[in-house]
Amino acid sequence: MTKSSYFKPATIALHTGYTPESDHGARAVPIYQTTSYAFDSVEGASSLFNVEQGGHIYSRISNPTVAVLEQRLAALEGGTGAICTASGMSALFATFITLCSAGDHIVSSEQIYGSTATTLRYTLKRFGITTDFVDINDPKALKAAIKPNTKLVFCESISNPGMQVSNLPEISKIANEAGVPVVVDATFATPALNRPIEHGANIVVHSITKWIGGHGAAIGGCIVDGGNFNWGNGKFPEMTEPYAPFHGMKFWEEFGPTAFVMKIRSEAMRDLGAALSPHNAFLILQGVETLNLRMQKHVSNTATLRDWLAQQDGVTWVRHPEDDAKPFVAEMFPDGAGSMLCFGVAGGREGGAAFIKTVSLASHLANVGDSRTLVLHPGSTTHSRLTKTDMEAAGINEDLIRVSVGLEDIKDIQADFAKGLKAAIRAAG
Amino acid sequence: MELTINNAPVYVATGGKDFNPKLPTVLFLHGSGGDHRTWALQTRWFAYHGYSVLAPDLPGHSLSGGEAFTSIEQSGPWLSDFMEAVGVKSAHVVGHSQGFLSALELARTAPEKLMSITAIGTAAAIPVNQALIDTAKANSDKAAQMMCNWGFGPDAHLGNSSVPGMQPIAISRAIMSRNPLAADLQACADYKGGADVVASLSVPAHCILASADKMTPVKAGMALAESLGVTPTIIKGYGHMLPLEAPKQTLTALRAFIEMVQTKRAAA
Numbered sequence: 211m212t213k214s215s216y217f218k219p220a221t222i223a224l225h226t227g228y229t230p231e232s233d234h235g236a237r238a239v240p241i242y243q244t245t246s247y248a249f250d251s252v253e254g255a256s257s258l259f260n261v262e263q264g265g266h267i268y269s270r271i272s273n274p275t276v277a278v279l280e281q282r283l284a285a286l287e288g289g290t291g292a293i294c295t296a297s298g299m300s301a302l303f304a305t306f307i308t309l310c311s312a313g314d315h316i317v318s319s320e321q322i323y324g325s326t327a328t329t330l331r332y333t334l335k336r337f338g339i340t341t342d343f344v345d346i347n348d349p350k351a352l353k354a355a356i357k358p359n360t361k362l363v364f365c366e367s368i369s370n371p372g373m374q375v376s377n378l379p380e381i382s383k384i385a386n387e388a389g390v391p392v393v394v395d396a397t398f399a400t401p402a403l404n405r406p407i408e409h410g411a412n413i414v415v416h417s418i419t420k421w422i423g424g425h426g427a428a429i430g431g432c433i434v435d436g437g438n439f440n441w442g443n444g445k446f447p448e449m450t451e452p453y454a455p456f457h458g459m460k461f462w463e464e465f466g467p468t469a470f471v472m473k474i475r476s477e478a479m480r481d482l483g484a485a486l487s488p489h490n491a492f493l494i495l496q497g498v499e500t501l502n503l504r505m506q507k508h509v510s511n512t513a514t515l516r517d518w519l520a521q522q523d524g525v526t527w528v529r530h531p532e533d534d535a536k537p538f539v540a541e542m543f544p545d546g547a548g549s550m551l552c553f554g555v556a557g558g559r560e561g562g563a564a565f566i567k568t569v570s571l572a573s574h575l576a577n578v579g580d581s582r583t584l585v586l587h588p589g590s591t592t593h594s595r596l597t598k599t600d601m602e603a604a605g606i607n608e609d610l611i612r613v614s615v616g617l618e619d620i621k622d623i624q625a626d627f628a629k630g631l632k633a634a635i636r637a638a639g
Numbered sequence: 640m641e642l643t644i645n646n647a648p649v650y651v652a653t654g655g656k657d658f659n660p661k662l663p664t665v666l667f668l669h670g671s672g673g674d675h676r677t678w679a680l681q682t683r684w685f686a687y688h689g690y691s692v693l694a695p696d697l698p699g700h701s702l703s704g705g706e707a708f709t710s711i712e713q714s715g716p717w718l719s720d721f722m723e724a725v726g727v728k729s730a731h732v733v734g735h736s737q738g739f740l741s742a743l744e745l746a747r748t749a750p751e752k753l754m755s756i757t758a759i760g761t762a763a764a765i766p767v768n769q770a771l772i773d774t775a776k777a778n779s780d781k782a783a784q785m786m787c788n789w790g791f792g793p794d795a796h797l798g799n800s801s802v803p804g805m806q807p808i809a810i811s812r813a814i815m816s817r818n819p820l821a822a823d824l825q826a827c828a829d830y831k832g833g834a835d836v837v838a839s840l841s842v843p844a845h846c847i848l849a850s851a852d853k854m855t856p857v858k859a860g861m862a863l864a865e866s867l868g869v870t871p872t873i874i875k876g877y878g879h880m881l882p883l884e885a886p887k888q889t890l891t892a893l894r895a896f897i898e899m900v901q902t903k904r905a906a907a
C-alpha cells in the first residue's frame with residue numbers, strides 16, 4: 211500500500227499510469243514520438259488552454275509516454291504528482307528557480323554532488339539567489355542558517371560522493387517548523403530503498419539517469435511533489451498570488467497538494483524547455499519496471515563486495531553509508547543504503563591508477579547507477595591537478611576508488627578487482 | 640473569492656472567472672473531507688461557458704475557517720445564508736456524496752433557492768461503517784487512506800490520471816487527511832432525513848452514479864433515482880470519487896442535464 215494506490219511498489223512499477231491502449235492493445239507503454247497533439251475541435255482546444263480539462267498540447271510541456279513515467283515515479287515515491295525533465299540537473303534547476311527569486315536564500319548540505327554545488331555557488335548567485343552550506347546533520351547549524359528569506363533546505367538522502375546519509379526526519383522537522391520546504395535529491399537511494407516523503411521531506415528530485423533508468427542508456431530527471439507543504443504560510447507569494455502569464459492562476463488555491471508541480475509545469479517547463487524526450491522516457495520506464503528487483507541485487511552485490519574487500523591485501527579501508535551507526539541510517543534504509551562504496555588501495559595515487567588500469571570488467575567512467583560495475587579514481591581524473599593536502603581538504607583521499615556496484619555475478623566482480631589489487635600492491639612496491 | 644459567514648472566513652472557487660451573480664449559477668458541494676478541488680475539472684467548463692460557479696470549501700475545510708458541521712441539518716441554513724451573501728437567488732445545486740445530503744438540507748430550508756439538483760456518487764442516506772468513523776476520530780491520515788482505498792475505483796488505483804503526471808488518490812488523501820473527516824462521517828451516519836426531502840423535491844433532478852462505487856453502492860443510488868423518478872447516468876468501471884476519477888464523463892453528464900434544464904427554463 212502506498213499513498214496513491216492499494217497496489218504494492220513492485221506492481222506499481224509495472225502497471226501505474228498505463229492500461230493497454232484501446233486502439234491496438236499495446237501491452238508495453240507506447241512511445242508517443244510527437245511534438246504536438248491535434249485538437250478534436252475548436253471547443254476542445256480552448257478547453258485545454260483554459261485548463262477546463264487535462265490533456266496534452268505540446269511535448270515541451272507534457273507528453274503521454276513521459277506522463278506514464280511521471281505517474282509511476284509519483285506513485286513510487288508516495289507523492290501527489292511528478293514532472294520529468296531532460297536531466298537530473300534540469301530537475302534541480304527547475305526546482306530551485308520555482309521556489310527562489312532574486313534576494314532569496316537556500317540552505318544546502320555541504321555534502322552534495324559537485325555540479326549541484328556549482329549551480330548553487332556560482333550560477334544562482336549571479337541571479338541574486340545565495341546559498342549557505344552547512345553540516346546538514348547538525349541541527350544547531352541548520353537552525354542557525356535558516357533566515358527569513360530562506361526558501362528551501364536542500365540535501366541528498368545519500369550524498370555524492372561522500373555517501374553521508376542525511377537525517378531526513380530531523381531536517382524536515384527543523385525546516386518545516388521554520389516554514390521552509392525540504393528538497394531531497396534521492397538519486398543514490400531510489401524509491402526502492404528510501405522514500406523521503408515518508409520521512410517528512412516535501413519535494414524529491416532524482417537524476418533518473420542513474421539507478422532508476424538503470425542501464426546507462428538515457429539521461430533524465432524527475433521532480434516529485436510530496437503534497438505535504440503549506441504554501442499558504444505567507445512565505446511563497448509565487449504560489450499564492452495570481453500568476454499573470456497563466457490565467458492569473460493562484461496555484462495554492464487552485465491545486466493545493468499539487469501546487470508545486472503544477473507551477474513547474476506552467477512555468478519552468480515553458481521557460482527552460484528541458485523536456486524529457488518520449489524515447490528516453492520509454493528507455494527509463496524499462497528500468498523502472500524492474501527497479502525493485504535490480505536494487506535488491508545491487509544491494510546484495512554491494513554487501514558481498516564490501517565484506518570481501520575488507521579482507522583483501524592491498525585494501526587500506528572500505529566505506530559504505532551503512533558504516534554510520536546512527537539509528538536514523540538503519541531506520542531510513544531497512545533494505546540497504548545503496549550500491550555505492552569507496553575503498554583505499556595500497557600505493558596511494560599510483561596504486562589507485564594501477565588498479566584502474568588493470569581492471570577490465572569494471573568500466574572506468576564518470577557515471578554511477580549503471581547495471582554494470584563502474585569505478586572511478588578521483589586522484590587520477592577529476593581531482594588529478596590537486597595536491598594530496600588539497601584533496602584531503604575536499605574529503606577525498608589520493609588512494610580512493612569509488613565503485614558503483616553493478617549486477618554482474620559477484621564472483622566475476624571479485625576476480626576483476628583481485629587483478630586490480632595485485633597491480634596496486636605492485637605499484638606500492 | 641473570500642467572504643465571511645457567521646464570523647468565519649469562507650473560501651469559494653469560482654472556476655477561474657470572477658463571480659457574476661447575473662449569470663445562471665451552479666453551486667458545487669464537496670463530500671466528506673473534500674474541498675473545492677473535487678470540482679477542478681467541472682467548474683472551469685461552466686465558468687467559461689456562460690455560467691457562474693460557486694464551489695465553497697464548507698466550514699472547517701481546507702481554505703475556509705470555522706468549525707465543521709456536526710450534523711447535515713446545519714448545512715441547510717448555512718447554504719441559504721451563503722447564497723444570500725453572494726447575491727444569488729437560486730442555483731443549480733450539484734452535490735457529491737455528503738455534498739448531496741447538504742443539497743437536500745438546502746432544499747428543505749429554502750426550496751426556492753434550487754433551480755435543479757444533481758446527485759453524484761451518492762444516495763438519500765449514507766450509512767458509514769463505525770470502524771471508519773472511529774479510525775477518523777483517532778487518526779485522520781489512516782482514515783483518509785481507508786476512504787481512498789475504498790472510494791477510488793480500479794482505474795485510479797492503476798495510477799491513471801486525466802491530468803498528466805498527477806496521482807488523484809494521493810491528492811485526495813492529502814486533502815482529506817487535513818480536513819475534519821471524523822465530523823463529516825459522523826454527520827453522514829446520523830442523517831436520517833434524506834428520504835423525506837427527496838419525496839418533497841419539486842425541481843428537476845438528476846443522478847450520476849458509478850458502477851464500482853463501494854462507499855455509496857450503485858444500488859442505493861438507483862433507489863434514489865427511482866424515488867426522484869429519473870433515469871440515472873451510470874458511469875461504468877469507476878468508483879465513488881467520480882468527479883476526480885472520471886472528470887470528463889461526469890462533466891458530460893452534468894452539462895447535458897443542466898443545459899437541458901436551462902433550455903426548458905428559457906422556453907417556459
Ligand SMILES: Cc1ncc(COP(=O)(O)O)c(C=O)c1O
Binds near residue numbers: 323419
Ligand atoms: C546526486 C546527483 N544528483 C544529480 C545529478 C545530475 O544528474 P544528471 O546527470 O542526470 O543531470 C547527479 C549526476 O551524477 C547526481 O549524482
